[in-house]
Amino acid sequence: MSAPTAHAPGSGPARAAGASGTGASGIRAKAGELIFAALALALGVFVFVGAFAIRVPSSGTQVGPRVFPFLVGTILVISAAAVLVSVFRGKVAELEEGEDIDDTARTDWVTLAKIVAFVVAHIALIEIIGWPFAAAVLFGGVAWSLGAKRWWGALLIGLALGLVVYVLFGGLLGLSLPAGPLLGWLEPLIDGLGI
Numbered sequence: 001m002s003a004p005t006a007h008a009p010g011s012g013p014a015r016a017a018g019a020s021g022t023g024a025s026g027i028r029a030k031a032g033e034l035i036f037a038a039l040a041l042a043l044g045v046f047v048f049v050g051a052f053a054i055r056v057p058s059s060g061t062q063v064g065p066r067v068f069p070f071l072v073g074t075i076l077v078i079s080a081a082a083v084l085v086s087v088f089r090g091k092v093a094e095l096e097e098g099e100d101i102d103d104t105a106r107t108d109w110v111t112l113a114k115i116v117a118f119v120v121a122h123i124a125l126i127e128i129i130g131w132p133f134a135a136a137v138l139f140g141g142v143a144w145s146l147g148a149k150r151w152w153g154a155l156l157i158g159l160a161l162g163l164v165v166y167v168l169f170g171g172l173l174g175l176s177l178p179a180g181p182l183l184g185w186l187e188p189l190i191d192g193l194g195i
Contacts, residue, residue: 030087037083044076114145130180135162 051069118141125134139158144151166177 033083033087037080037087040076040083041080044073044080047073047076111145115142118142118145127178128180130182131166131177132159132162133180133182135159135165 047069051066051073054065054069056066118138121141122134122138125137128134129137136155136159139161140151140155143154143158148154166179169177
């Protein structure tokens with residue numbers, strides 16, 4: 001008869017049970033993936049419903065305003081379905097075990113609140129100051145919330161991206177994004193592109 005073998009901490013049967021998803025971390029991972037799939041599915045359905053509410057002109061030859069919402073909604077629904085199928089098949093992603101991950105760290109609610117505030121400000125400011133400047137506020141504000149040292153650089157990058165999106169959507173897709181009082185002179189130029 002052989003002597004029982006001693007297992008080092010973090011190995012052996014206890015380790016194997018946790019790795020197969022039957023331990024507490026496995027249950028947490030499964031619950032997290034189910035919540036993610038439910039949120040993605042709900043968001044996808046919301047996007048689809050919103051897309052059907054968009055009025056499309058009958059005589060339009062360009063890509064309509066429903067294309068991007070349909071694309072995003074489809075990606076969300078397919079992603080949610082794929083996650084649900086894999087969870088029900090027992091394939092749960094392993095929790096991150098990198099040495100730079102602190103499992104005991106708490107959620108930084110202040111940073112999260114700042115980011116939510118900048119998203120709300122972006123939505124509120126689009127009509128008041130225009131899309132490009134509202135995008136700059138969002139981009140710079142989120143970068144500052146996440147600890148960017150050169151927040152003014154993020155603000156300028158956000159303005160540049162906002163202008164590019166404004167020109168692309170207005171000139172190439174025929175969608176109207178508000179330019180705001182400072183950039184109102186751009187609207188006739190964008191309308192003239194009519195590609």
